[in-house]
Amino acid sequence: MLRSALSVGARSATTQARYATTLSAGFPRPTQRLPTKYGGVHTVTLIPGDGIGAEITDSVKEVFEHVNAPIEWDQYDVSGMSSTGEQLFHQAMESLKRNKVGLKGILFTPISQSGHISWNVAMRQQLDIYASVVLCKSLPGFPTRHNNVDFAIIRENTEGEYSGLEHQSYPGVVESLKVSTRAKADRIARFAFDFALKNNRKKVTCVHKANIMKLGDGLFLNTFRQVAEEYASSGIQFNDMIVDNTSMQLVAKPQQFDVMVMPNLYGAIVSNIGAALVGGPGIVPGCNVGREYALFEPGCRHVAKDLMGTNRANPAAMILSATMMLRHLGIDNTANNIASAVFDVIDEGKVRTADMGGSATTSEFTSAVISKLN
Template identity: 50%
Template sequence: MARRSAPSLLRHLIDPSTRINPKIQSNPWLSNSRSVTYMPRPGDGAPRKVTLIPGDGIGPLVTGAVEQIMEAMHAPVFFEKHEVFGNMKKIPEEVLDSIRKNKICLKGGLATPVGGGVSSLNMQLRKDLDLYASLVNCVNLKGLPTRHKNVDIVVIRENTEGEYSGLEHEVVPGVVESLKVITKFCSERIAKYAFEYAYLNNRKTVTAVHKANIMKLADGLFLESCREVAKKYPGIKYNEIIVDNCCMQLVSKPEQFDVMVTPNLYGNLVANTAAGIAGGTGVMPGGNVGAENAVFEQGASAGNVGSDEIVKEKKANPVALLLSSAMMLRHLQFPSFADRLETAVKRVIAEGKHRTPDLGGDSTTQEVVDAIIESLD
């Protein structure tokens, strides 16, 4: 059988319901951001089993919050829980098999030890499942004070290659070689994902982030791929920005950005910067997506396992994972449940009575959960 090209494959996986819904735009709690997400669309809306990885640190607290609220909503999902911790040498095969079978996973943060030669389980998950696209939506939430207004940035990051993939070795004692591998296939694939996302979500501009002035071959190939794909989407404005200038522009005028497409390492830095500008890592949803599987988790990685004090006091912020769960529900073709969850979360944030310490309050995770459950009605 002839293999579909990437654009036709992506359109094949998209349901027409991913288009902007007028009912969503009329909802005051959803209209301040584009709520529709572009993901592969497995299944037909029937109740679905979801692999759940609580993870380290605050992970059990925030995944527990999701479980409570899903139960309160009577959402048509049920969880298959697996214990995975960041200090493991690798992700157990039964966990990978569970995700491949269910095609969907929700996970808390997994700690990555600094140094010591221990590889990141997050990276292993992305590589083994070919989760080639990371998507983080950095948007201002009503009622949450930030230095900048009108921020609504989607960072789409290539997830499988580049210097962030950890290909390094010691050549001789005292000399380490770290490899940055960029391929045309992966660069075109992520560029097509970014432009399809922009097209299907009524976004106007795609900005490619690079350092091709120095890494002329590697980042040059990434840019060349983005330019070729951009020609196929004449209705979407395309521009490019060097990564150091991008960081400066983000902190000075972030509202100029719409959809950003980046190689692996730059995307991690850009997404965390944009998240900090829009309200903090505790409120930014995200997902890692491939042609077959998707893993939803907190969008920005900085501090995603939390401090021991936050865990002890049970004051972890569940908002980011709850909004990621709304993305997951849309992915599973349950848009009404996604809207209901997102509306309740945003209403609680806007009211400001129940906020965890990272958002300027003193509420516990459970108090936030209780407020959101009450707001569901």
């Protein structure tokens, strides 16, 4: 079953008309979920993350408290900046397994610290939250170099170059294995076409490097084409594009893309390009989902350590990701109202954080969103 994950509400006739199709997403709801407690309150695992994570998740908590959202937080302050927090990480994982739903900032992964795996990747692999969805859309009131950008990036989350299988076979010689399986390529391709059907999208583009990696990416591409033929009767168009050409086409003519599906590493790169096209990582929401679990986090995965503790981060992406979570839980009206308030603040242009060309603080942006909800 596919469910809309992020949309906007009807604050007024003008707002409804303007934002009715601004952002939307669909994905399979988990097959299992624990019943709500206390007459409809949902317990959600909260992992603020590193860098600006604590500040932007505080914004979400402040907004949710203002609207009396039926959410109870089960918070774990896991940090990827230290390799000594394994116990807290495992506690957070047990919480996610209980609650089935989480809201998460980005956990920092050191480059030079050998042996310390990425806990972001570990969560996705251990919970099999295999699909990443990142929404890139031009927002009214915030013009960028390109207009009318509107595409979704769907990224396979659990294998490819992020399999973590590396070893030094000889001093100075490292072998890194890229794992590709037909089963997971089939699963993510079907997810992409189901997403397109649910959200009235017209085309799915497979991004690959099968001209060079003929077996690995060739398997991904050929599986995509086989799945695409099964959806031919639905009217959804499909094509494929080599990843380096995709990067050029994105910055030259992004309007040609609708839904994009790709292996893990390409998704990491393309989501950063997509975020830059529409205004940066501060406004791009996202989620990671599987059959049992759903984890919501900003679509562009940056910890922004340079902004940590300065009250200058843009909380819009995290707030919008949280509204996706609310819609996933069936709390549509509250999600619509909060998303509309965020879009109204951006559209007015009076309160903008530094990444959007303004000087407003995180607190001021949050207060502006709350004022729109009054």
